[in-house]
Amino acid sequence: MTSHPTTAPAMAHGEAQPSPSHLPIHIAVIMDGNGRWATARGLPRIEGHRRGVEALRNLVRAADTRGIRYLTVYSFSSENWRRPAEEVSELLGLLRFFIRQDVADLSARNVCVRIIGRRDDLPDDIGALLREAETSTAQNTGLTLIIAFNYGARDELLRATQTLAARIIAGDLAISDMTEQHLTDALDTAGLPDPDLLIRTSGEVRLSNFLMWQLAYTEMVFLPVAWPDFDADALDGALVEFSHRQRRFGGLSLDTSIQTKVTA
Numbered sequence: 001m002t003s004h005p006t007t008a009p010a011m012a013h014g015e016a017q018p019s020p021s022h023l024p025i026h027i028a029v030i031m032d033g034n035g036r037w038a039t040a041r042g043l044p045r046i047e048g049h050r051r052g053v054e055a056l057r058n059l060v061r062a063a064d065t066r067g068i069r070y071l072t073v074y075s076f077s078s079e080n081w082r083r084p085a086e087e088v089s090e091l092l093g094l095l096r097f098f099i100r101q102d103v104a105d106l107s108a109r110n111v112c113v114r115i116i117g118r119r120d121d122l123p124d125d126i127g128a129l130l131r132e133a134e135t136s137t138a139q140n141t142g143l144t145l146i147i148a149f150n151y152g153a154r155d156e157l158l159r160a161t162q163t164l165a166a167r168i169i170a171g172d173l174a175i176s177d178m179t180e181q182h183l184t185d186a187l188d189t190a191g192l193p194d195p196d197l198l199i200r201t202s203g204e205v206r207l208s209n210f211l212m213w214q215l216a217y218t219e220m221v222f223l224p225v226a227w228p229d230f231d232a233d234a235l236d237g238a239l240v241e242f243s244h245r246q247r248r249f250g251g252l253s254l255d256t257s258i259q260t261k262v263t264a
Helices: 034-040 045-065 085-108 124-137 153-169 180-186 232-243 256-263
Strands: 026-030 070-077 112-116 144-151 197-200 219-222
Touching (some): 045 070, 045 085, 144 153, 197 232, 219 232
Parallel strands (some): 070 144, 112 144, 197 219
């Protein structure tokens, strides 16, 4: 069995960080708690989202300086369109602002931006901004920032299945030849490694339709801190927790002493 998801405390300032050999290659983050953070302070929900954007900026910088190669963030789900129209409009405005103001800085720091999620039903200007973010950073070789926007894992799996069905109908792929890799390659995340670590803030313990195929063997850490309060110390706490996990991918532990106990 894989390690159970746990709630990990943020690391105290000055606590030793895990060695580079124990760092995850790919971190996925469900940035949760913006609205509750604002409500608890008597502020409008949009203020929580604004503070959440600043927390995202800080996370990207912290992940980059720690040598993380891939960072996927759940910015806007396909279900978020059901929120009040005013809040959706404000969220889209923040996305526009982030891309127009931050992408140049990200590119200057050699960050490559990639967007996952459904594109065909987005407003034209949003679609154009997403393409611009990807195109202008495509040649960068540092941290890859994957932004899940208008994303839902069930929708992603449905679209991937439709793509494979079309290949079968066209005679390009036989059903008997289909493998897990064919489906993996048809997903929005094609070409990316699966996340090693998932972090979710605000104390909620669920996936919320996020990367359900890709998270099959991912270690999960759930933090009680609301997203606007997430900082480098909270990231380091999650990294320390990850460094203590035994990753077995359905097999036996790489720890010889544990293998001996299991087989004895």
